[in-house]
Amino acid sequence: MKARRQKPKKVEHRERPSTAHGRGSSVAHLQEQLDRRTRELKEALEQQAATSEILRAISSSPTDLLSTFNAIVVSATRLCEAS
Numbered sequence: 001m002k003a004r005r006q007k008p009k010k011v012e013h014r015e016r017p018s019t020a021h022g023r024g025s026s027v028a029h030l031q032e033q034l035d036r037r038t039r040e041l042k043e044a045l046e047q048q049a050a051t052s053e054i055l056r057a058i059s060s061s062p063t064d065l066l067s068t069f070n071a072i073v074v075s076a077t078r079l080c081e082a083s
Helices: 023-060 065-079
Strands: none
Touching: 023 065
8 A cells, every 4th residue: 555645735925014004114114123123232232342341351450359340330331321
């Protein structure tokens, strides 16, 4: 008795989201997402740079707490955009 070959399943494609206002609002939505993700990426890179500076201060003089504290304060003020 021969085994039956199964038919390949059809792959369903996602439908494009419909917009009430047409293509313009879709482009605007994509631009908003891009802007938001660009800001998030910029913030993440700034945080990594601050962490790197603090670790560099710690590794250069592990017993000097003042230089480590100063690096933390400088990084925190820059990240928080404080003066």
